[in-house]
Each structure stands twice: as C-alpha cells, then as structure tokens.
Amino acid sequence: MRNLTLLTDFYELTMMYGYFKQKKTDEVVVFDVFFRRNALITYSVSAGLEQVIDYLENINFNDDDIKYLESLNTFDGEFLEFLRNFKFTGQVYAVKEGTVVFPDEPVLIIKSNVLEAQLVETAILNILNHQTLIASKAAKVCYAAGDDAVMEFGLRRAQGPDAGIYGTRASVIGGCGSTSNVLAGQMFGIKLSGTQAHSWIMGFSSELEAFKAYADVYPDATLLLVDTYDTLKSGVPNAIKCFDYLVERGHRPVGIRIDSGDLAYLTKQARKMLDDAGYDYVKICASGDLDDKLIMSLKAQGARIDVWGVGTKLITGGEMPALGGVYKLAAALENGKFIPKIKLSDNSIKTTNPGFKTLYRVYDKDGMAFADLIALREESFDTQKPLTLTHPTERWKSITLEPGEYTLRELSVLIMDKGKRVGKKPTLEEICSYARAERESFWDEYRRIDNPHIYKVDLSDGLYELKDSMIKKIRNTKV
Numbered sequence: 123m124r125n126l127t128l129l130t131d132f133y134e135l136t137m138m139y140g141y142f143k144q145k146k147t148d149e150v151v152v153f154d155v156f157f158r159r160n161a162l163i164t165y166s167v168s169a170g171l172e173q174v175i176d177y178l179e180n181i182n183f184n185d186d187d188i189k190y191l192e193s194l195n196t197f198d199g200e201f202l203e204f205l206r207n208f209k210f211t212g213q214v215y216a217v218k219e220g221t222v223v224f225p226d227e228p229v230l231i232i233k234s235n236v237l238e239a240q241l242v243e244t245a246i247l248n249i250l251n252h253q254t255l256i257a258s259k260a261a262k263v264c265y266a267a268g269d270d271a272v273m274e275f276g277l278r279r280a281q282g283p284d285a286g287i288y289g290t291r292a293s294v295i296g297g298c299g300s301t302s303n304v305l306a307g308q309m310f311g312i313k314l315s316g317t318q319a320h321s322w323i324m325g326f327s328s329e330l331e332a333f334k335a336y337a338d339v340y341p342d343a344t345l346l347l348v349d350t351y352d353t354l355k356s357g358v359p360n361a362i363k364c365f366d367y368l369v370e371r372g373h374r375p376v377g378i379r380i381d382s383g384d385l386a387y388l389t390k391q392a393r394k395m396l397d398d399a400g401y402d403y404v405k406i407c408a409s410g411d412l413d414d415k416l417i418m419s420l421k422a423q424g425a426r427i428d429v430w431g432v433g434t435k436l437i438t439g440g441e442m443p444a445l446g447g448v449y450k451l452a453a454a455l456e457n458g459k460f461i462p463k464i465k466l467s468d469n470s471i472k473t474t475n476p477g478f479k480t481l482y483r484v485y486d487k488d489g490m491a492f493a494d495l496i497a498l499r500e501e502s503f504d505t506q507k508p509l510t511l512t513h514p515t516e517r518w519k520s521i522t523l524e525p526g527e528y529t530l531r532e533l534s535v536l537i538m539d540k541g542k543r544v545g546k547k548p549t550l551e552e553i554c555s556y557a558r559a560e561r562e563s564f565w566d567e568y569r570r571i572d573n574p575h576i577y578k579v580d581l582s583d584g585l586y587e588l589k590d591s592m593i594k595k596i597r598n599t600k601v
Contacts, residue, residue: 127181128190130244135191138237142201150455151239152478153232155250157447158471159225164574165564166445167261167557168229169292170253171219174246175543178210181242210238214538217481219548220257220295220557221533222564224579226514227481227494229254229447231534236454243449252285253292255445256437259414260296261561263432265569266414268421271429273315275302275409276437289437294550295557298432310550317343317379323350329357333364341373345407348378348392358392362399377405379431385410386423393426405429413440414571453478464592470515475585476592480534484511487527491564493578494533501584505530514581 141147157166183191183205192202212234223229230250232239264272274293280286290306300315301307307314318336326332329351337344346364348357358378365375378396380388385408396404408420409431417430439445452474453460462476475496482495482503493511495503503509506525513519536544548556567575581589 125180125182125184125187126177126245127183128187129177129248130241134240134244136196137240139197139201141236141240142204146236147204149236150233151236151451152453152460153239153243153449154228154452154474154479155230155232155246155447155449156226156228157251157254157445160446162442163225165258165261165568165577166223166254167257167296167561168217168221168223168250168254169219169257169295170249170288171216171230171537172547172553173249173253173288174216174230175214175538177245177249178214178242178538179542181208181210183208208237209541210234210242211541212238212538213536213540215480215534216537217533218535218556219553220560222491222560223254224494224577226475227496227579228452228475228479228534231452231479233478247447247449249288251445251447253288253295254447255439255442256289256292257296257557258445259436259439259442260293260298262414262571263412263417263430263436264297265561266417266421266571267430270427271300272298273300273302273407273429273431274298274433274436275316275431276433277301277303277306279434280437286437291550293436295553297558297561298436312550317345318347320347320350320381323347330360330363333360334367337364337368337373337375341368341371343376344368344373345376345405346378347381349380349382349388353380353383353388354391354395358395362396362401365399365401365404375401375404377407377428379407379409381409385427386420386425389426390424407431409433411435418571450474452476462588462592464589464596466593466596473593475581476589477585479585480532483531483533484509484523485529485531485563486523489529489563491568491577492523492528493580495530495580495582496585497582498584498588501582503530510583511578511580512583512586514579514586517586 188202191197212232215231217223217229274290277286280289286303287306290301290303291310294312300313302316306312323329323332333346346361348361361378368375389406392406405428406426407429408427412430412432413435450465451463453462460478464476465474467473478499480497480499483491484493484495486492508522508524509528510520510522538544568577
C-alpha cells in the first residue's frame, strides 16, 4: 500500500494546524459523505470502501513528509512533532461496497477527533467519488446488456494509471465480467479478456493468413477481429475459412469481433453467414464507443451481439465526468452529547441533514426494495408496529406500512473502530456477489436507463423535526 497521507488539500493541513493551536485535539466530530442529486443521477453503486479502509489504516507522516511540510514554513515544530506519531483512531460507518445508494444518503460516516476527520476528507472523496462513479456507470451498461456478457477495456482511455486500475475494479463491482487490464487482473483476481488488434491483421500478407496464424497460437481461444478491411465481404468469410481450418484439427472456434460500422446491420448479417456455415455456436463480440444507451438502441434494432466490449464511456464515466460527492460536518461532541450541525444555503439542495445518522432500507413483502429511510442514530423502529414513511420536504406525502408488509435492514454498519477494520476483509468475488443481489432487489422500474421511477428516500420524523427546528432557529437569529 502506497503512503497516501499527503493525498490531501493544503487547507486540510492548515485547518488541522489551527485546531492544534486552539487545543482542540480531543474534540470529537461526525462527518457525512454523500452525493447530491443531479439530472444524470438515478441510482449509484457504492465502491471504493476497501481502498478507503487501507488508506485510513496506513496513515503516517514519514520523515520525507515531515521535511517537506517543514519546508513550507507554515507549521511550527511542535505540530510537526505531533504529526510524527499521527494515526487515524476513529470509527467509520459505511454502506458495504456494491450497495445501491441514492442522493443525500450517508454512504460513509466518520466519527473521530477533529484533526483526523479534517485530514482524511480529500482522500476519501477522491477514492469514493471516482470508484462509485465507475461502478454506477458499469451497472447501467450491464443492465442495458441484459444477460449478455460485458468486457471492460478502457485502460488506455482512463485518466491515468490509478483511474484505470481502480476503475476496472469498480466496473466489476458494477457487473462487468472481465477486463483487458492485466495489472488489475493480477491485483484483484479479475478474469482477463482480449484477442488481437487491427495491427495484427495488417501485419500479415493477407487477412486469412493473419487469422490462421492467430489460430495456430490459440487454437482453443480463437476470436477474430473481422472489420480491418471489409467486415462482410472479407472478414467474416475469412473467419469462416479459419474456423473450418480449426475444426479440421479438432478445435472449436470461439467467435468474431466487430469494432466499427453499423453494428446492428453488420452483426445481423454476420450471424446469418456464420449460422449458414454451421457455426451457430460462435459468439459475436462488438466494441466501438459503446455505452448503455447505444447498447439499448442496438438491442432494440435486433443486433445479434453476444458480448459487449465497453471502454472509453465506461472507464471515464461517459457523460458524467464526476459524481459530486461531498463531506460535511453533521455533529460535534460537547459535554458528552452530540450537538447537531447544519449547513444552510439559498439552494435547498445544498442544505445538509444534521446529526449523527444511520440509513435503513425498507423492503416490501416480496423482499424488494421499497424505500430508504435516513434517521438519527438514537431513533429505533419496531417492525411489529406500523411504519410511516414521509417525503423529506413535502410532508403531506406519506405512506404507512403495516407489520408483515415490510422488513428493515440497516445499511450503515460499523466498518472501522479505533482505527482498525472490523471483521474480515471481503474478497472481490464476495463483494460482486453482494452487489448483484443488491441490484436484483430493485424492480426494473427503478433501474431502467431512461426515465426511471423515482425511488423514495425519506427522512425519519426525528430527523425532519430536528432539521426544521434548526433551520427556523438560524433564520430567526438576529446578526
């Protein structure tokens, strides 16, 4: 694990120093991580928690860090000496990686002394914003693809090595089955996929020679790129000849890949040609600036595609370059009691939810996700009693569920205590299995790409009343 301690904004350090000089090293605070609603967000898939835990467990200012900070002539020797023994010692509550989450929901909560909480803001946002963005895009791509396989191969278009490596991991949490990224495959145990580029085909005297040469090297994994010269007049006919060559030698070809052109028309024609030649089992893989909406369109046109290779518009987040997650103070411990904190804004979307909170998911009698409930941590709910869910702002909108009609699951769980991981580290396979179950617990109406039904995210009565009273008090205070 690299030392990411200085992966922070400078003002985090200057605020730390200010708290230190103000003798606030023992002041305990609560910060929430959540993302705000915008037109491009329907639902998101939480990712990046494992890297956050690794980062928090390994925070330390080494000699080079101290020397660099000293050279800035901003911090005194007493503070720099304090940093030499600095560790994260707080608690972290979070939703598990792979959890489907919605705007305004606390996906991660930090409870620690104020210096620790301030330092870690930037790195946590950097990690969670990026990986949740990519996992969410992958979930939408895979939803559009239905039962078809999706390969991620955006490494060359990612914004740098880390974005490529951890973007690949996030894409698998979102539902992709394999990657072209060899380092991510090694690091995380992800299945690798890939065949040849157009340069391989162009490097031989003929397309058929290139195909046979590849087949000689990989006789049981032959998937041929057929659009280098002319997909239907050259590529597919030569692929069929190569497949005949393989079958004569006792091997079974895998498929073809088309990377350009009218993918709906070309794949329908290629499928007919392959079927007529006796290769109805051979798969057709398509690639070329695909995303969820284009995949939906191609499927609606009857494209005969079995495997989708998605790169640029997946690994970069496509039309949404950033998630927009934020890190806001929610409470501070004073005289043994948490005092709620709120940020107000003329833009209501930027007014925060105060207090030390938790997040519940409400399931209907079919076991499907029905609504989420953001509540104060001290509130309790008895599933043997009716549960009334009320709109977070329009309180006249409510619905009451009777006992037996619903179940509750607390999504915010203790992930770290006293600076150390709680419980066993999950494998990526376990995270992906959980993520699949999470997505499948939502009706298609909530997951569809265009115009999804709005999923209910409500505030408990206790949280709403606290927020409302704090807003009124602040607005009525004379300055």
